[in-house]
Every structure is written in structure tokens, then in C-alpha cells.
Amino acid sequence: METILEVKNLCMDFGGLRALDRLDLDIIKGEIVALIGPNGAGKTTFFNCITGIYNPTDGDIHIFRTGKKPERINGLKPNQVTEKGMARTFQNIRLFPGMTVLENVMIGRHCRTASGIAGAVFRGKRNVAEEKQVVEYSYTILKKIGLERYVNDLAGNLPYGAQRRLEIARAMATEPFLLLLDEPAAGMNPHETKELDRLIETIRDREGISILLIEHDMKLVMRLSDRIFVMDYGRRIARGTPDEIKNNPAVIKAYLGEETDA
Amino acid sequence: MVTTEGIKRSFLISLWFMFLTFPIMVIRVNTIENVIEWRWKNMMIVGIGSFFLSFVWRWLIGRKEAGRKKSESGDSIEVPPGQRIMEDRRFYVPGLIMLSIFVAVFPFVFSAYQVNIMTTALIYVMLGLGLNIVVGLAGLLDLGYVAFYAVGAYSYGLLNYHCGLGFWAVLPIGAGLAAIAGILLGFPVLRLRGDYLAIVTLGFGEIIRLILENYNEFSFGPSGIANIPRPGFFGLEMSLSTATVYLYFILIALTLFTVFVVNRLQNSRIGRAWIALREDEIACQAMGIDKTKTKLTAFALGATWAGMGGVLFAAKTTFINPASFTFLESAMILSIVVLGGMGSIMGVIVGALVLILLPEYLRGLGEYRMLMFGITLVLMMVFRPQGLIARVRRTYKFEETVRQDR
Ligand SMILES: Nc1ncnc2c1ncn2[C@@H]1O[C@H](COP(=O)(O)OP(=O)(O)OP(=O)(O)O)[C@@H](O)[C@H]1O
Numbered sequence A: 001m002e003t004i005l006e007v008k009n010l011c012m013d014f015g016g017l018r019a020l021d022r023l024d025l026d027i028i029k030g031e032i033v034a035l036i037g038p039n040g041a042g043k044t045t046f047f048n049c050i051t052g053i054y055n056p057t058d059g060d061i062h063i064f065r066t067g068k069k070p071e072r073i074n075g076l077k078p079n080q081v082t083e084k085g086m087a088r089t090f091q092n093i094r095l096f097p098g099m100t101v102l103e104n105v106m107i108g109r110h111c112r113t114a115s116g117i118a119g120a121v122f123r124g125k126r127n128v129a130e131e132k133q134v135v136e137y138s139y140t141i142l143k144k145i146g147l148e149r150y151v152n153d154l155a156g157n158l159p160y161g162a163q164r165r166l167e168i169a170r171a172m173a174t175e176p177f178l179l180l181l182d183e184p185a186a187g188m189n190p191h192e193t194k195e196l197d198r199l200i201e202t203i204r205d206r207e208g209i210s211i212l213l214i215e216h217d218m219k220l221v222m223r224l225s226d227r228i229f230v231m232d233y234g235r236r237i238a239r240g241t242p243d244e245i246k247n248n249p250a251v252i253k254a255y256l257g258e259e260t261d262a
Numbered sequence B: 001m002v003t004t005e006g007i008k009r010s011f012l013i014s015l016w017f018m019f020l021t022f023p024i025m026v027i028r029v030n031t032i033e034n035v036i037e038w039r040w041k042n043m044m045i046v047g048i049g050s051f052f053l054s055f056v057w058r059w060l061i062g063r064k065e066a067g068r069k070k071s072e073s074g075d076s077i078e079v080p081p082g083q084r085i086m087e088d089r090r091f092y093v094p095g096l097i098m099l100s101i102f103v104a105v106f107p108f109v110f111s112a113y114q115v116n117i118m119t120t121a122l123i124y125v126m127l128g129l130g131l132n133i134v135v136g137l138a139g140l141l142d143l144g145y146v147a148f149y150a151v152g153a154y155s156y157g158l159l160n161y162h163c164g165l166g167f168w169a170v171l172p173i174g175a176g177l178a179a180i181a182g183i184l185l186g187f188p189v190l191r192l193r194g195d196y197l198a199i200v201t202l203g204f205g206e207i208i209r210l211i212l213e214n215y216n217e218f219s220f221g222p223s224g225i226a227n228i229p230r231p232g233f234f235g236l237e238m239s240l241s242t243a244t245v246y247l248y249f250i251l252i253a254l255t256l257f258t259v260f261v262v263n264r265l266q267n268s269r270i271g272r273a274w275i276a277l278r279e280d281e282i283a284c285q286a287m288g289i290d291k292t293k294t295k296l297t298a299f300a301l302g303a304t305w306a307g308m309g310g311v312l313f314a315a316k317t318t319f320i321n322p323a324s325f326t327f328l329e330s331a332m333i334l335s336i337v338v339l340g341g342m343g344s345i346m347g348v349i350v351g352a353l354v355l356i357l358l359p360e361y362l363r364g365l366g367e368y369r370m371l372m373f374g375i376t377l378v379l380m381m382v383f384r385p386q387g388l389i390a391r392v393r394r395t396y397k398f399e400e401t402v403r404q405d406r
């Protein structure tokens, strides 16, 4: 039982609005953890806070990497967080539409490579080797995700489901220890959702990447997750295994409204 | 195609145009006899002309829409014929050979005037390619690019005046100083993008120009610096015509160098980071790219070429003053990039040649020259917003996917 991410007492205020209210969350190595809650509960805000897009008002975010000292990552820039090994996808797809599918994934390799301007212009041995390695690594990931037939297509031209998976591929290219997926199944048809379900499990089992996932599709959440955290109005209202969550009165109340008697 | 609806619309358009052009096309004050001439014939021409042109316009727009629908429904992306030719070895190898021969004999066949114009155009090719890094690749709308051009030109002018440095010594120094200026501008605008960035860079360009204009002790004010030497060749004395040809070849060499560097950059790790920054700044950062560093390198590298262009400009005209570095110049270079095709090297080259050479050759049209120029730009933006030659991303081949590769 090795904790890899520990969030304590996280608060985020937007002016007068408290979007995150003393939130605690932890992830153990190899887990698939789901973060659920009604619309506007603050799930995306939580992702933005731990990935450096927002600087949280209060609280601590610690990561624990094998063989490294624990680190507090509050206030780091998004690219630094990614470098440390947490990569994310976005609720409303944010690919690089004018770049090819392969290039999108190659961008993920940026923080694991080092070629500079001189390298690019003179194309020394090291640079050529690195470039080749980037292309091959990225292509391997595309094959794992099942997007290899789109390699040279512009990302903006892909079908919706494929775009969602490309976001996952791009995040994986950064070699994360934790993958943060913001509603990966949103807008997918049942068939695509099923494939995604399998894909997420494969990523965890084969690549050993832990996963934190925001999702509204309860079937997917209940089937995939080892543990579930439930939020409402920026607060954590429950946590536990899928079975515990299914029968948790607070959760039912949050989802179905006040009038339901638990 | 000619419907009552269409006729009605064209009629309204022609009325509108007659109204708009009324003051300039119809009324003329004859100051000698102190009477007003009413040129109703002009009004009729405008009316009838705009009536028919509006049909043509609608037809062209309709065709464009139809073309877009087709490319959206079918998933095969049509490659324009121009691009196909460039990708086909059978065409581009002989084409390239012919082009090189033309470039090599150009100064010996054409007059010094032509060579001079071409040299100017080549300076703009360099400037365009430099700005293309900032605007086309990194997507940072820089309206003050001319500032770096001025830094380069004044580096040469001043270093030559005070320290007696020659062209070849100043070329790298000017480029370096411009790069530093690029970084200096880059820092304060790191957080800005889009319109805000455009406005601040615009201001920066004006600041540099105003400093040059008003700081007499430093830059000799509006009177500028004269007698800047042309590029030397191991101390050889050159006649004016030889010097012109020599400068032309220097520019050809530097343009080739620029194309080489930019081409390598745009498909490199840094180049991809620039493009990612342009496409989506937040996603770009979230994928581990340092926004600060990436933006600053784009600004610095873009400015480097402006600096070199400036040194060359000073060497070509042998005289510089602040009037050469107005906002109009920035706008011109930006037009080259946008019209040619943002992010496309070929596009920028063609754009620079068209935009610089066209007005020269249109001199025959007299005052209508700039009007034609404006109309060309507007038409281009309506019918080919991606520019003359749109960028194409590099494709990669893998054994397993050769079948799918186009
Ligand atoms: N940048 C911001 N400025 C002000 N308020 C914000 C900002 N971002 C989010 N909010 C507010 O914070 C609350 C939580 O939003 P958030 O997007 O995190 O919800 P969510 O749980 O992801 O919802 P959904 O399921 O709809 O995606 C909302 O009330 C939202 O309006």
C-alpha cells in the first residue's frame, strides 16, 4: 500500500465562491480512483488545482514517487507538474487541431527530451537519435491506444471518440505515474465507451499507471474503480468502494435531491 | 441563378455604392471657375458596375461555400494543384534547377533597378520568415516587429559611425542585439496573448521609433545616419553596380540560410512546441512545455532575423532614419506572412515577392496602385484565408501503415 498522491484540506476560492472546500483525497499506487459528483461540484476545479492551472487558496498537495523524497507541488506551473509525472486530459477536448495525430503525441515527449535550437539546426547525432526515438515512442503509444491508422491525419479531423483517446495517448507520452482523466467517456456512444473501459484497465494493468478519473457514466465508474470519492458543493461527501458508494445515503441525496428520504 | 431576390439585392448594393462614392466620384469643385461640377455619368458607371460585380461576387462566394461543404462531407482532403506539383519530384527537381539558374543570372540580365528591387524583396523574405516564426508558428501576434528591424539597422549605423565596424562584423552583432531586444520585449508580454499582445507590441514598435526620432545625441534624430558603407569584400574597391550585384548575392545566400534554419526548426522539438503553443496554450503547458521559455525563444529568434534584415537594409540604402521604421512597415511584413500563408515557408517567400514586387510593377497604374494593392489583399482574405500556399504538416511513414499513407 504505497500512497502516490495525497491531497489535504484543499481549498479554492473564486472571489466569494468556494469551489473547493477542505477537500481530502489520496491515491494508492496501481489504483483506479473515480471522482464523481453532480454538475458544478468542483471536480474539474480540483484537477486544475492539482495540475497547476490554478494555484489553490489553501491546503497541501503531496506526491510520493518511488525512490524520491515526498514533494509538495502546490503552486508549481502546469508543465512542472507534468514533468513530475502527473498528466491530464480535458473535459472539453483540448488537442492541437492543426497538428497531426502523431505530432500531438510527440508534444507529450517534449518534457522527456532535451534538443534545443542548436540541435534542431545542426541535427547532430544526438538530436537525430532523439528525434527518431520520439517518433517511435509516440507511434508505439498510438498503437497501444489503437489510433495508428490516423497517424498523419490532422487531429482536428478525427472523429469525436478518437479525439478523446488521442488526448489519453498524448498524456501517456509524458510517462506519467498518475493519469488524470476528466470525463473521458463524455459524448461517446456505448460501443466507444466499452472500448474506453477496456483501454483504461489496460493502461493500469500493462503500463502500471494509476488513474484518477472524473466521470458521469455510473456504469463505467462502478465497474472500473477500486475506490470512489464523491463531491458536492466543493466538499467531499463520501468515499469508499463502489458497493459502499451505491448504498451511501448522502450520495443518493446529492444525486437525487433533497426530497428523497434515505 | 438570376433570381428576383438576387436582382433586388444587387440593386440595393448598387444604390449603396452610388451613395458611398457620391462625394468623390460625382461632386467636383472646380476651384478656377468656382463652380461645382456634377458628374452624373460617373454615378451611373458606379451603379451599373457594382450591380453586375455583386452578382459575380455572390457567385464566387457560393462556389467557395460549395467547395468547403464538399471537403467537409468527404473525408479525402483535396491537395491543391500547386502543392501537388511541389511534392512531386518529377516537377520540383527541374523546377528547382531552373529557379537556381534564373536566380544566378538575374543580376546580369536585368537592369540595376530590377536588381535593387529584387534585393529589397529578398530583405522582406527574410523579415517575413522571421516574423513567421513569431506569428505563423508560435501564434503570437506581433505588430511591433519593425522595432527589431530598426535595432539591426541602427546597430550597423551607430557601430560603424562610432567604432568603424564593417558590415560583416555588425551582421552577427546586429542580429544578437535584436535578439536581446526580442527577449526584453518578450518578458513583459509573457502573460498576454491575442489582441492584448498585439497592442503592446504595437506600442513597443512606436516607442523604439520615437526614441530614435527624439534622442538626438544617440541616434541623430530625424536626420538619421548617412554614409553607411556597403558590404565590403576583403577591402576590395567596388563600383556601384558591382556592389549592387554583390549585395544581391549576399541576400540570396542569407535567404537560403534563413530557409534552411526555419525549415529545420519547424519540424524540431522547439518548432513543435511553438505550434502547440499557437494551437492551445493551456494544453501546451499541461503537456509539459515551458510556456515562458518557448515564447521567449520565438521572440528572440524572430527578432534575430529582423536584426539581420536591418543591417542589410542599412547597408543597401547607406542611409537610415526613423521614417523607415514606421508601423506601416510592421503591417507590411505581417501582410506578407498572412497573405503568403501563416507557418508556410514557401508561402512567405511568395507573399514577400508578390507584395514587394507587385506595387513596383504596378507603378504604371499611378495613383490606383495602392487601391489595387488593397483590393488584392481583401480578395485574398475572403477567398483564400489560409494564404497563397497553406502550410502542410510533415508526415511520417511507418512500415505497417504504408498502405494508408497518402
Ligand atoms: N475560473 C473560474 N472562475 C470562477 N468560478 C469558477 C471557475 N472555474 C469554476 N468555477 C466555478 O466552480 C464551480 C465548480 O466548477 P467545476 O467546473 O469544477 O465543476 P465540475 O464538477 O467539473 O462540473 P461538471 O460536472 O459540470 O464538469 C462552479 O460553480 C463553477 O462555476
Ligand SMILES: [Mg+2]
Binding pocket: A043, A044, A045, A091
Ligand atoms: Mg468538469
